[in-house]
Amino acid sequence: MKVLLIGASGTIGQAVTDALSSDCEVIRVGHRSGDHQVDLSQPDQLRALFADVGPVDAIISTAGQASFGPLAQLSDDAFELGLNNKLMGQVNLVRLGRASVRPGGVIVLTSGILSRHPMPGSSAIAMVNGALESFVKAAALELDDVRLNVVAPAFVKETMVQMGMDPTHGISAADTAKAYLRALEPDLHGAIIDLPLDAAQ
C-alpha cells in the first residue's frame, strides 16, 4: 500500500508513520521536512506534489494550521489562517488529489473534537473543524471510487506536555494514530472518527 502522508513531521504524523504496517510505502510530506515539502495553503504546490508522486492508495492528512485564542482578540488574519490552511488546504487535497488515488483507495483528513465539544478560545478552530466534518459528509456522497473520512483528534498527550498543560486527560499520539488506521478500513466512507475509539469501532 502506497500512502501519501501530509503532516508527516508532526506529533500525530510521526505516530501514524510508526503505526502503518511495515509493508506500506509511506511518502512523507512536511511543511519544511520530509520527502516532499508543501505549503498546504498553496494549491499550486499541491498540484505539483500530486504530479511528482503519481498514483497512491491513500492520502492521509494530519496537517493544518488554525489559530487558538479569545474571540475578542482573534484578528482577521487568525481566521484566514484556519480557513486557508487547515480548511481549504485539506479540502484541496480532496479536490486536487482524488484523481491520484487508485480506485478503492481512501483520503483521510483531520478535524478535531473542538468542532462539537468546544472550549473558550476555540471559536476559530472549532469553526474550521466543523467545516471539515460537514464537508467530508457531503463530499463523500459524490465520491464513488474513492472513500473519504475525517479523524477528529482530542488533545494529544505529547502536545499537552509541550504546552505545559496537565496531560492526564489527553490521548497519546500512538492511540490517536489508531484512528487513522481505522479510517483506512474499507467499511468507512463519509465517517467522522472520534477519539478515543470506542469498543464498537
Add this chain to the structure above:
Amino acid sequence: MKVLLIGASGTIGQAVTDALSSDCEVIRVGHRSGDHQVDLSQPDQLRALFADVGPVDAIISTAGQASFGPLAQLSDDAFELGLNNKLMGQVNLVRLGRASVRPGGVIVLTSGILSRHPMPGSSAIAMVNGALESFVKAAALELDDVRLNVVAPAFVKETMVQMGMDPTHGISAADTAKAYLRALEPDLHGAIIDLPLDAAQ
C-alpha cells in the same frame, strides 16, 4: 424591542419581519434594498452599519450566499463565496456587532440542515453551514452579556417552488420564521435550532 434584521428582503427575512410582534422596531437591511444596504462580505460596510444604527436588542441574520453544485465542478470562487459571504460575513456580524447589542440581547445567525444532512451537490454549502454551527457553539462560551444562536433551516417551500422543485417536503417561510422567534427567547444560548421545531421546543 429594536431588531436589526440582515437579509430582510429574502424569503425567510420577510417572513421573520411578519412574525415579529407589532411592537418591535425592525431595521431592515438588504443587499440592495431595505432601510440600509450592505454587502455582508465587506467588514467596512458592517462597521458603518453598526455605527449608523446604534444600540439594538437583537441582530438577526437570514442572509448569506454560498454555492450549490457538484464537487467536481465547484470552482475556487464558488468555495470563496461561501467562506467570505455566508460564513465570515455572519461571523463578522458577531465580531463587529456584539458591542452594539444591549446587555441581555441576542444575535441569531443562519446555517442550514445540509451541515448534518447533506445531499449531493452540497459540499461547499454544507461546509459553510457546519462551520457556522461549530463557531456558534464555541463563541457562545465567551459571550456572557449577549446570547448567540443559529437557526438551521430546511428547504423552504416558497424557494422550492421558485426553483421548480416539488415543495411537498419543504417547510413554509412562515413556519421557518418561528425558529427565529424561538432563538430570541432568553433560555437559549449557543443553540442550533433545527426545523421543523419539535414539540419539545
